[in-house]
Structure formats: C-alpha cells, structure tokens
Amino acid sequence: MSETQPASEGMAGRETGMSGVFKRFASRRLAATSAGLLALFVWLVILWPWIEPHHPYALGDAQFAPPGGRHWGGTDVHGRDLLTRMMHGASMSLMVGAAGALVSLVIGVSWGAVAGYSGGRVDALMMRGVDVLYSLPSIIFVVVLITTLESALKQWFSKAFSTEFAASTRFLLLFFGLGSVSWLTMARIVRGQVLSLKNRSFVAASRVLGASHLHILRHHILPNVWGIVIVYLTLTVPSVVLYESFLSFLGLGVQPPQASLGSLIAEGASQINSVRIYWWLIAFPSAMLASILLALSVVGDGLRESLEVRNRE
Amino acid sequence: MYLVRRLMGMLPVMLGISFLAFMLVRLAPGGPFDHERRPASPEIERRIREKYHLDEPLLTQYGRYLSGLIRGDLGPSLKYRNHSVSDIVIQGLPVSMTLGLCAFVFALGVGLPSGFYSAAKQGGFGDYASSLIALSGVCVPAFVVGPLLVMEFAVRKKMFPVALFESPMHLVLPTVTLGLYFSGRVSRLLREGMIAVRNAEFVMAARAKGLSDISVLFRHVFRIGVLPVVSYSGPMLADLLTGSFVVENLFQIPGIGVFMVNSSLSRDYTMIVGLVLVYAVLLLVLNLLVDVAYRWLDPRVSYE
Numbered sequence: 001m002s003e004t005q006p007a008s009e010g011m012a013g014r015e016t017g018m019s020g021v022f023k024r025f026a027s028r029r030l031a032a033t034s035a036g037l038l039a040l041f042v043w044l045v046i047l048w049p050w051i052e053p054h055h056p057y058a059l060g061d062a063q064f065a066p067p068g069g070r071h072w073g074g075t076d077v078h079g080r081d082l083l084t085r086m087m088h089g090a091s092m093s094l095m096v097g098a099a100g101a102l103v104s105l106v107i108g109v110s111w112g113a114v115a116g117y118s119g120g121r122v123d124a125l126m127m128r129g130v131d132v133l134y135s136l137p138s139i140i141f142v143v144v145l146i147t148t149l150e151s152a153l154k155q156w157f158s159k160a161f162s163t164e165f166a167a168s169t170r171f172l173l174l175f176f177g178l179g180s181v182s183w184l185t186m187a188r189i190v191r192g193q194v195l196s197l198k199n200r201s202f203v204a205a206s207r208v209l210g211a212s213h214l215h216i217l218r219h220h221i222l223p224n225v226w227g228i229v230i231v232y233l234t235l236t237v238p239s240v241v242l243y244e245s246f247l248s249f250l251g252l253g254v255q256p257p258q259a260s261l262g263s264l265i266a267e268g269a270s271q272i273n274s275v276r277i278y279w280w281l282i283a284f285p286s287a288m289l290a291s292i293l294l295a296l297s298v299v300g301d302g303l304r305e306s307l308e309v310r311n312r313e
Numbered sequence: 314m315y316l317v318r319r320l321m322g323m324l325p326v327m328l329g330i331s332f333l334a335f336m337l338v339r340l341a342p343g344g345p346f347d348h349e350r351r352p353a354s355p356e357i358e359r360r361i362r363e364k365y366h367l368d369e370p371l372l373t374q375y376g377r378y379l380s381g382l383i384r385g386d387l388g389p390s391l392k393y394r395n396h397s398v399s400d401i402v403i404q405g406l407p408v409s410m411t412l413g414l415c416a417f418v419f420a421l422g423v424g425l426p427s428g429f430y431s432a433a434k435q436g437g438f439g440d441y442a443s444s445l446i447a448l449s450g451v452c453v454p455a456f457v458v459g460p461l462l463v464m465e466f467a468v469r470k471k472m473f474p475v476a477l478f479e480s481p482m483h484l485v486l487p488t489v490t491l492g493l494y495f496s497g498r499v500s501r502l503l504r505e506g507m508i509a510v511r512n513a514e515f516v517m518a519a520r521a522k523g524l525s526d527i528s529v530l531f532r533h534v535f536r537i538g539v540l541p542v543v544s545y546s547g548p549m550l551a552d553l554l555t556g557s558f559v560v561e562n563l564f565q566i567p568g569i570g571v572f573m574v575n576s577s578l579s580r581d582y583t584m585i586v587g588l589v590l591v592y593a594v595l596l597l598v599l600n601l602l603v604d605v606a607y608r609w610l611d612p613r614v615s616y617e
Contacts, residue, residue: 127321130330131600134548136337136591137555140585143577144338185548192544196613228541231505238452244495245454249559250574265457272460282457289452294445297501 024306034295045091048128053116054081054107056088058255064278076267085259086285092260093241093289098180100240101233103179106185109222109229113144115187116194117217123191130187138181142243145177146170146252156287170255172248178240189232234300261289319604323597331382334373334589338582365391378586387590388583392576395555402569406591408478409556411569412491415484416553419492421607424499425542431500432507434532434536438491444504450497459490459563474532478566487564491557499542507538536580536610543610547603551596 026032067074067082074082115126147190154169169268197203198221206216247260254260259267268281362368369377381388387398424447431443463486466472472486510516511534518532520526556570569588576584 064445117479124322128329131326131597132333135326135569135596136334136388136589137332137573137592139558139573140577141337141572144585147578161366185545189541189544192607196540196611199613225511229506231501238448239498242452242454246559249454250458262454265454269454269457269460272464277461277464282461284448286453286457290445290449292453294448297444297448 009131019303022306025302027303028305031298034298036300037293037303038292040297045087045094048091052084052087054084056080056084057258058294067280067284074278074284076281081133082264082280082284086261086288089259089261089264089285090288090292091261092258094252096174096244096260097237097241099193100178100182100243101236102182103230104186104236105233106183107298108183109190109225112187112190113184113194113217113222113225116191117198117213119195119198121265127188127191130184134184134188138243140143141181142177142247143250143252146173146247149173151182164199173255174244178243181243182236182240186229186232186236189228190225193228194221197221198222230300230303234293234297235295242295261285265289315455315603317515319601322537323601326597327593330593331379331586331590332375335378335582336371338577338580338585339371339374348421349380354421355511364390378516378583378585382431387587390581390584392579392581392584392611398583401572401584402587402591405556405567405569405572408555409561409570411554412478412484412487412521412560412566416486416492416495419488420495420499420549420553423492423496425503425539427496428503428542429501429507429535430532432505432511432534432564435504435511440504443500447497447500447504450493451501453493455490455557455559458493458564459486459560462486462490463563477564483564485567487566489561490563491553495553498545498549502541502545503539507534508542510534513537538610540607543603543606546585550599551592562609 011180025035038232062289063079064075076082076085108123111130112128115130118126119185141209150173153173203216205219211219241260241262244253244260248260248263249266254263254265264283264285266284268278271281334401359368363519367374379390385399387402390396390401427443427447429442431447434440434443466486467474474480474483476485507530516529516533519529524532553596555573556566556568558570558574561568561570569591571586572584575581576588
C-alpha cells in the first residue's frame with residue numbers, strides 16, 4: 001500500500017466512482033492477471049461439458065493409470081478420467097463457495113454493521129442472537145439438517161414439482177446449510193470493525209454536521225469496512241468449500257458419481273496406503289483447489305487496495 | 314461491573330441454546346431407536362420410550378431436562394446405554410482439550426510469524442511465497458494431511474507413533490494435522506489486519522516520531538493488526554477444544570469430537586444437547602475473553 005494517496009487526492013479518486021476503482025484495479029498487474037485467469041478458468045469450467053474428451057462417469061479398464069497421453073490427469077479407482085472429473089468438481093465447488101459467500105456477504109455484513117453501529121440494547125440483542133446460533137456447533141446443525149430434512153423434502157419435492165427437481169434436494173440443503181453457518185463470523189468481524197470505527201473523529205464530525213445515521217453508515221463506516229469484508233470473503237469461500245469436502249468425507253455432501261474438488265481429494269485420501277500412494281489423485285485436485293483459492297486471494301487483495309484509497313482515521 | 318453484566322447476559326443465551334437444541338433434534342423426524350432391533354415389537358419400543366420419558370409432552374421433557382441440568386446431570390445417553398452423558402463428556406473432554414490447546418499453540422506459533430512476515434514484505438516475493446504456503450495449509454483438508462503425515466513420519470521414518478493417546482510423542486502428529494488449517498487462517502488474518510492499519514494516522518505519528526520500521530511494526534501495527542486474529546480466536550479455540558471428528562478418528566484418540574458427529578447421525582438426543590451445551594459454554598466464555606482482550610489492545614473501543 002505504498003502508493004496510498006493523500007486524503008485530498010483520495011477524495012477525488014472516490015468521486016470517479018466505480019470506474020476509478022476499476023482503473024486502479026487494472027493497474028495492479030498481478031491482481032488483474034489473477035482476475036483474468038480466474039475468469040478464464042470459470043469459462044473453461046462452464047464450457048467443459050461440450051469439449052470434454054471423456055465422459056465424467058465413463059468407466060474404463062485402465063484403473064489408476066498414471067497421468068499420460070490419453071488421460072492427462074490419470075484415472076481413478078474406476079478408470080474414470082481425473083481431469084474431466086476435476087473440471088466437474090471445480091464447478092460444483094465454485095457454486096458451493098459462491099452460495100456461501102453470497103449469504104455471508106448479504107446477511108453477515110448488514111447484521112454486523114447495524115448491531116455495531118446501533119450499540120446498546122439493539123447491539124446486545126442482535127449479537128445474543130448470533131451467539132445462540134454460533135453456539136450450536138455447526139457440524140451438529142448441518143448434519144441434523146441434512147439427514148433429517150432430506151427424505152422429507154425429497155418426498156415433498158417429487159410430489160409438488162418433479163422427480164428431477166427432487167434429485168437436487170441434496171444441493172439445496174447443502175447450499176442452505178453451508179450458507180446458514182457462514183454468515184455468523186462475518187457479522188462478528190464487521191461488528192468489531194464498526195465498533196472501533198464509530199468512535200473515530202470523522203464519524204463524530206459528520207454527526208455534528210447533521211448527517212443521518214444511514215448516511216454515516218453508508219458513506220463513512222461501510223467504505224472502511226469493505227477491505228476486511230472482501231478479504232474475509234476470500235477466506236469464506238475456502239472454508240465453505242472445505243466444509244463441503246468434510247461433509248463429502250462423511251458421506252453427506254455431494255453424492256457419487258458427482259464430484260466436488262473436496263470429494264475428489266477425499267477419494268484420493270481414501271486410497272492412501274503403506275504400499276503405494278496414487279499421488280495424482282491427491283495432488284491434482286489439491287493443486288487446483290489451492291490455485292483457485294490463491295487467485296481469489298490475490299484478487300481480493302487488489303480489490304481492497306483499489307477500494308481503499310483514503311487513509312484510515 | 315462489565316464482566317458481571319456480561320456473565321449475567323450469558324444465562325438467557327444458554328437457556329435459548331438449550332431450548333433450541335432440545336427442540337431442533339426432537340422435532341426432526343427419526344428417532345434414536347430407529348436402527349436397532351428392527352423390526353422391534355411396538356411393545357418393546359413403547360417400553361424403551363417410556364423408560365427415557367420420550368412419551369411425555371415435549372415441554373415436560375424439557376422441564377425435566379432443565380431440572381437435571383441444574384444438578385449438573387446431563388441425562389443418560391440413548392445410544393451408549395449404561396453411560397450418562399456426563400460420564401462420556403468428563404472422560405473425553407480433557408483429552409480433546411489437551412489436543413486442542415496444543416493445536417492452538419501450534420496455529421499461533423506458525424501463523425503469527427508467517428502472517429507478520431507476509432505483511433512486512435507486502436507485495437514482494439516473500440509475501441507471495443508465504444501466502445501460498447498459508448493458503449495451501451488452509452485448503453488441504455485434515456483427512457489428507459493426516460494420512461500423509463502418518464505414512465511419512467510414523468510408518469516410514471518411525472519418528473512418531475502411528476496412533477493412540479499415551480505420551481507427548483503421540484500428540485505431535487495429531488497436533489500438526491489439526492493445527493495446520495488454523496495456522497493458515499491466522500496467518501492470512503494477521504496479514505490483512507496489519508496491512509489495513511499500516512498507513513493509519515497513529516502509525517504515521519509513530520514513524521514521524523522517529524521509531525524504526527521494525528519497532529513501528531511490532532509496537533503499533535501488530536497491536537491493532539492482530540485484532541481480527543483475536544476475534545477469530547474465540548470460535549477457533551471453541552472448535553479446537555471440543556475435538557475434531559477427522560483427527561480423533563484417524564489417530565484413535567478418545568475425545569468427544571467423534572461423538573459430535575455420531576450422536577447427530579444416530580439421534581442420540583441427550584448426547585447432542587449435552588455436547589451443544591458444553592460447546593456453547595466454552596464459546597461464550599472465550600468470546601467474553603476476546604472482547605476483554607479487544608478493549609485492552611485497542612483503546613478506541615468502548616463498550617459503555
């Protein structure tokens with residue numbers, strides 16, 4: 001952040017609005033490259049079903065074939081092409097991650113901001129609510145949710161809509177369950193930031209000038225919170241994706257033959273034994289997951305620095 | 314005064330949690346006896362339900378549970394007959410807590426220096442190398458790290474025992490397996506926190522005062538930059554102290570993390586509610602400590 005502008009210039013930067021943010025972001029080469037690569041990857045994942053050389057569920061004779069000419073990523077226990085399964089897994093993981101991030105962004109930020117800013121009784125009440133939800137161990141909550149509601153919802157869906165729709169019950173529950181546990185931390189973090197911000201002099205100055213609470217929240221407090229929010233979002237995506245892989249490990253997540261990156265890693269881990277390790281089954285999905293997350297975090301960094309042109313305080 | 318008020322504030326939350334957990338598991342379809350002695354005669358099932366008072370109205374059951382709770386009785390486990398929930402918790406919790414504390418120390422010991430280094434070298438090669446390592450730690454799940462560590466350090470090199478919970482040496486591999494993910498998160502959070510305040514006025518003032526870069530980083534930037542980590546420590550410790558299903562399963566450690574998953578899969582009502590309460594008490598106390606630490610670290614925060 002060595003290139004942070006002085007306050008006056010920062011104000012000018014803010015007036016140019018989103019296009020200014022975009023320009024500053026584009027000028028950060030690493031962040032812009034990562035964003036480009038990420039976008040490219042997302043398109044590749046979306047288009048993959050039309051260009052894939054192997055069907056993701058097609059069984060083959062070549063069990064555990066190491067990476068080579070025919071199967072670039074090798075094959076798994078059923079002789080399925082790993083690369084194809086990884087691309088399908090990536091699309092599933094990205095969807096799960098996006099759902100979790102969206103919920104934690106919308107609910108978490110507004111909840112935390114309102115609680116922290118209001119203070120007093122409202123804050124106490126709202127944060128006690130978060131405490132109650134927080135104090136249910138999320139694993140118990142999600143496991144109970146998925147195991148109990150699945151059969152009931154499935155029946156209801158197949159009656160009310162169609163059997164095809166009922167097949168996606170697991171996804172809906174997964175999105176819902178992961179979303180409902182992912183916003184709590186965000187709310188706490190945003191509240192902590194707001195608490196520390198609202199006693200600063202610029203907030204008091206704005207209030208003396210007669211600004212409304214909504215104005216202060218939107219123009220003085222939230223802009224200073226976006227940095228940590230964006231960064232936390234880039235942390236929420238991995239944690240949601242990992243949570244899904246843990247559920248897959250328990251047999252409650254994505255159901256085979258469908259795959260997520262996490263369930264592929266779990267499959268690879270189950271093949272670890274003292275005789276030999278099929279390294280590609282672990283290394284490739286893990287590397288893909290790690291690269292996605294690293295790109296996300298570099299993008300998050302770039303975004304934060306482009307948004308946050310003014311000095312704090 | 315503040316502490317007393319906060320402690321009083323915990324009571325309604327605990328009541329809310331116990332009520333929510335109690336009702337949640339009981340309203341869900343399926344029961345603890347679904348999978349045993351099928352097809353059981355209705356008479357047998359009726360007797361069992363009667364024995365555990367499951368035939369009474371829900372509110373009466375909740376009242377019975379609460380009155381037991383005041384005496385410190387968490388009720389009998391519905392799955393592990395002849396064991397009370399308190400027995401299981403008292404046996405398993407110290408084990409999980411020992412492991413969890415080790416993992417917490419590991420997470421801070423690795424995460425704080427690496428995050429600090431990243432922030433100090435922001436944008437440079439060292440930053441990205443350290444960030445890549447931290448992110449890899451975050452995105453490789455414990456059920457991959459664990460088996461790999463066991464293969465390498467226990468089976469091949471025979472440096473550490475494969476499993477069980479007997480000596481300090483037995484703790485090393487589980488600690489690393491459990492702590493790795495959290496150390497990655499701590500590192501990321503500290504990096505972001507420190508970068509966010511690097512150019513704040515009080516930091517500028519400290520620099521203008523003539524302090525060297527390194528002491529500005531330590532005494533001013535770190536002090537405020539560590540706040541997100543402090544925030545995260547509450548939930549992190551609560552998670553760690555109540556054990557992890559994967560790690561306890563893998564290393565055959567007799568903690569309570571395994572019960573968290575198994576009891577919710579098998580609808581062991583009393584066990585679930587008991588574990589929820591244990592977790593909740595830990596979390597509330599830890600979050601209180603976090604808030605106290607917050608006020609101590611950042612003089613601008615006030616809760617009055």
